[in-house]
Amino acid sequence: MGIRRFAILGTVVLGTSLAAFAASAEDVTISVWSLDRDIQPAPNLINDFNKLNTGIKVEYRQIQFDDVVSEAMRAYSTGQAPDIIAVDNPEHALFSSRGAFLDLTDMIAKSSVVKAENYFPGPLASVTWEGKYYGIPKATNTIALYYNKDMFKAKGLDPNKPPQTWDELVEAARKLTDPAANVYGLTFSAKANEEGTFQFLPWAQMAGGSYDAINSDGAVKALDVWKKIIDEKLASPDTLTRSQWDSTGTFNSGNAAMAISGPWELDRMIKEAKFDWGVALLPVPEPGAERSSAMGDFNWAIFANTEHPAEAFKVLEYFVSQDNRMFKDFGQLPARSDISIPPTGEPLKDAALKVFVEQLKYAKPRGPHPAWPKISKAIQDAIQAALTGQMSSKDALDQAAEKIKAVQG
Amino acid sequence: MKRILSSVTDGKGFDVGLVVLPLAFLFVMSGLPLVYNVVMSFQEVDMFSLGSFARPFVGFRNYVDLFSQPETRPILFNTALFVVASIAGQFAIGFGLALFFWTNFPGASWLRGLFLVSWVMPGLVVGAIWNWILSGDFGVLNFLLRETGVIDGNIFWRSDPNYSLWAVIIANIWLGTSFNMILLSVGLSGIPKDLYEAAELDGANAPQRFWTITLPMMRSTIGAIIALGLIFTLQQFDLFAAITSGGPNNTSNVTQYWAWDLSFRQYDFAKGATISVIMIVFVMFASVVYVRSTRHEVRG
Numbered sequence: 209m210g211i212r213r214f215a216i217l218g219t220v221v222l223g224t225s226l227a228a229f230a231a232s233a234e235d236v237t238i239s240v241w242s243l244d245r246d247i248q249p250a251p252n253l254i255n256d257f258n259k260l261n262t263g264i265k266v267e268y269r270q271i272q273f274d275d276v277v278s279e280a281m282r283a284y285s286t287g288q289a290p291d292i293i294a295v296d297n298p299e300h301a302l303f304s305s306r307g308a309f310l311d312l313t314d315m316i317a318k319s320s321v322v323k324a325e326n327y328f329p330g331p332l333a334s335v336t337w338e339g340k341y342y343g344i345p346k347a348t349n350t351i352a353l354y355y356n357k358d359m360f361k362a363k364g365l366d367p368n369k370p371p372q373t374w375d376e377l378v379e380a381a382r383k384l385t386d387p388a389a390n391v392y393g394l395t396f397s398a399k400a401n402e403e404g405t406f407q408f409l410p411w412a413q414m415a416g417g418s419y420d421a422i423n424s425d426g427a428v429k430a431l432d433v434w435k436k437i438i439d440e441k442l443a444s445p446d447t448l449t450r451s452q453w454d455s456t457g458t459f460n461s462g463n464a465a466m467a468i469s470g471p472w473e474l475d476r477m478i479k480e481a482k483f484d485w486g487v488a489l490l491p492v493p494e495p496g497a498e499r500s501s502a503m504g505d506f507n508w509a510i511f512a513n514t515e516h517p518a519e520a521f522k523v524l525e526y527f528v529s530q531d532n533r534m535f536k537d538f539g540q541l542p543a544r545s546d547i548s549i550p551p552t553g554e555p556l557k558d559a560a561l562k563v564f565v566e567q568l569k570y571a572k573p574r575g576p577h578p579a580w581p582k583i584s585k586a587i588q589d590a591i592q593a594a595l596t597g598q599m600s601s602k603d604a605l606d607q608a609a610e611k612i613k614a615v616q617g
Numbered sequence: 618m619k620r621i622l623s624s625v626t627d628g629k630g631f632d633v634g635l636v637v638l639p640l641a642f643l644f645v646m647s648g649l650p651l652v653y654n655v656v657m658s659f660q661e662v663d664m665f666s667l668g669s670f671a672r673p674f675v676g677f678r679n680y681v682d683l684f685s686q687p688e689t690r691p692i693l694f695n696t697a698l699f700v701v702a703s704i705a706g707q708f709a710i711g712f713g714l715a716l717f718f719w720t721n722f723p724g725a726s727w728l729r730g731l732f733l734v735s736w737v738m739p740g741l742v743v744g745a746i747w748n749w750i751l752s753g754d755f756g757v758l759n760f761l762l763r764e765t766g767v768i769d770g771n772i773f774w775r776s777d778p779n780y781s782l783w784a785v786i787i788a789n790i791w792l793g794t795s796f797n798m799i800l801l802s803v804g805l806s807g808i809p810k811d812l813y814e815a816a817e818l819d820g821a822n823a824p825q826r827f828w829t830i831t832l833p834m835m836r837s838t839i840g841a842i843i844a845l846g847l848i849f850t851l852q853q854f855d856l857f858a859a860i861t862s863g864g865p866n867n868t869s870n871v872t873q874y875w876a877w878d879l880s881f882r883q884y885d886f887a888k889g890a891t892i893s894v895i896m897i898v899f900v901m902f903a904s905v906v907y908v909r910s911t912r913h914e915v916r917g
Contacts, residue, residue, distance in 0.1 A: 400864030
């Protein structure tokens with residue numbers, strides 16, 4: 209008995225030490241940081257990758273949205289950075305412009321999995337700095353116009369003809385607004401954080417403005433339209449402090465007839481909205497004008513001081529090879545134009561998806577600029593100064609342009 | 618050697634040790650970060666030089682830049698208003714409640730304990746709840762005011778520049794009142810009862826007793842509460858993050874929230890440090906006033 213127990217123990221010890229030896233001899237460990245939770249892509253893809261036993265072991269760490277940049281900075285400046293990180297696209301240039309991210313241009317050129325031409329131009333531009341690729345878009349999203357078809361019918365509007373231009377949007381909002389029934393015509397977000405910039409920039413861009421020409425006539429006109437919507441109470445004054453998620457919540461509860469938001473709303477809307485709804489492209493300044501939209505979501509990047517650049521890129525290649533699962537399994541849109549997303553079987557969701565994929569073609573990145581957060585803050589302040597009536601749209605945007613010029617140096 | 622040892626166990630060395638230990642603790646835990654913060658406000662700091670000490674010095678440029686920004690003055694004014702209004706509200710209501718419970722009706726101590734619930738709740742939770750209460754279209758507060766006929770239309774507490782700072786002040790008064798009440802209750806219970814009996818025999822009425830006995834006897838408690846209130850209101854961050862995010866257009870922005878926004882949203886750590894230095898100056902000034910105001914009381 210004693211001998212047998214000893215033998216078992218010996219085998220176990222030998223086995224584990226052999227396994228440990230094998231692991232230390234072959235496995236390269238790659239660390240990945242992202243904000244994905246257990247039901248989102250990163251941890252699941254990493255689990256699948258580790259099961260393949262490629263000799264690369266991936267370790268995952270989840271970080272909170274607000275901490276991504278400060279954690280990454282701290283880690284990088286003290287030499288403890290992970291090999292791979294997911295960063296929000298407007299913050300990508302902050303790192304790539306300073307050489308903190310690895311230049312992937314050559315690796316992408318040689319890769320049979322990652323091809324630059326497969327990506328939508330907006331997401332690709334956000335990982336690009338001075339003509340080189342410093343990352344790979346992880347997923348993407350954009351904003352469009354949700355509208356309540358039942359309310360359109362009730363107010364004599366054609367539910368199959370959502371507003372196409374800004375004038376039509378304001379006109380429809382006027383007809384749909386019904387204070388007695390607690391219904392606003394439109395809901396969106398002009399909050400004093402990145403969300404405000406995210407929602408406003410497409411309007412400025414459609415009218416020929418941009419972040420480095422934020423006081424152009426088109427941008428002023430765009431802000432005037434926003435101001436008209438708020439002043440006439442076609443949207444709630446709380447638009448200035450409400451997030452996109454909370455604003456669209458009022459659409460779902462039937463307190464707003466139209467909402468500007470992104471595809472992240474779809475699942476909740478299908479569950480909560482007890483009416484027929486549709487999605488339309490963002491209205492343009494006048495018929496035939498250039499389209500534009502916002503571009504959200506994260507990019508993958510490899511830190512420049514990684515010890516295993518080739519292995520890290522292999523991990524990214526695996527992530528990219530799984531892009532066709534993104535919508536089905538995780539409800540996210542891959543940033544690629546070459547993948548056709550299969551229908552989900554939910555008619556409202558499939559119809560909405562078509563519009564969002566169309567809208568993605570016009571999505572433009574914020575920046576890219578290494579000091580994006582400061583530029584964004586100047587724009588947020590201008591929006592809010594104009595909407596609260598403290599300054600005219602022109603003066604507010606002139607002030608923003610001055611601040612942005614100072615940031616650009 | 619023996620002399621030194623014996624002086625430590627009994628004598629001057631022991632006194633020196635008593636002073637040195639807390640001083641060393643203060644220096645390491647507060648002094649160094651404070652100095653680091655001040656140094657940082659004179660440097661050019663960005664995210665990549667965050668880990669090193671050798672950063673280019675820029676003199677007073679951060680201060681000059683900061684004061685040339687159009688939002689600086691309004692934000693400093695907001696901070697002053699927030700501190701004064703919050704402390705005044707918390708103190709007045711807290712004192713009122715403390716006096717009320719001091720009458721010692723049946724169940725008074727139980728009720729007083731229940732009031733502490735607001736103090737126990739985390740700031741972010743309080744912020745989220747007040748966010749709903751103060752919401753413009755469907756807020757509870759607007760509903761109450763409308764039903765009682767105080768207002769005709771909804772007040773957009775969070776989004777109207779005339780009300781946004783007051784929205785946070787109201788929430789902060791609610792949050793801090795119970796703490797004021799408890800400390801003031803302790804102070805009240807420390808006043809000897811025979812003073813009141815003697816005054817009553819001399820024919821002093823209730824207001825006279827309050828002004829000539831209660832208030833003077835409570836002076837040190839009140840001083841401590843105002844000083845603590847100043848610290849707590851200048852620390853108040855969660856409510857701003859949860860209710861207004863400093864908006865609209867900085868009308869409810871205060872220095873402590875702005876310092877965070879500059880450092881961790883715009884990654885301008887030097888400016889964030891600069892604002893902190895300005896706040897330190899104000900707090901120093903306030904604490905000098907506090908120390909001076911309570912000094913002669915210790916003597917007498």
